[in-house]
Amino acid sequence: MNKVNVLFVCMGNICRSPTAHGVFEALVEQYNLSDKISVGSAGTHAYHVGEAPDERSQAVALTRGYDLSTQQSRLITKQDFEAFDYILAMDKANLYSLSKVSPVQDRVFSLMDFAPERDESEVPDPYYGGDRGFENVLTMIEVASQGLLNHILKSNPNLSH
Incomplete structure (x- = not known):
């Protein structure tokens, strides 16, 4: 069985x-799905590679x-569109950027589409805000991650066996 590969993308x-x-x-x-689902992240801009x-x-x-300490920023690549089954944009701007370059449109999603119980359609960028913004983003991501x-x-019913 092949792994399901999931990539999260922001700027x-x-x-x-x-x-x-x-x-x-x-x-x-x-x-207990680490052997069946792999996870990665990337950016649409090379600001912090x-x-x-x-x-x-x-x-x-x-x-x-x-613990996020082992991660390193990287830029999304053309190969990612083939390697990942789910490519999840954090906001509309990044969703648009991904959709413009993705050869496989049915793999690109908005993360908040998986959190219909939340009112927000985007995960806001907390970079220029205070700690409260980072906490809000984390809460939104937790809810959407469970939905995803x-x-x-x-x-993929075969994953849970």
Whole structure:
């Protein structure tokens, strides 16, 4: 059986997408699916390539048990569109950027589409805000990550066996 590959994408790959990467990876581990689902993150812009996630993202994530310290920012590549089954944009701008260059449109989604119980359609960029923004982003990502995992399990019933 092939793995289901999931990629989270934001602009610089230092705040939102690494947070989603860490949250979803922990969720996958919690469900004992690490051998069946792989997780990654990338950015649509090369502003921070090679850098660790933003210190504020890391600090807020740690308060809820997510360790983002081993991640490094990278730019999305053409190969990612073939390698990943789910490519999840954090906001409309990044969704648009991905949709423009993706040869496989049915793999590109908005992360918040998997959180219909939330009013927000985008995960806002907390970079220029305070700690409260990072906490809000983390909460949104936790809810959407559970919805995404539920969707993946429903779409791939062989994963839960």
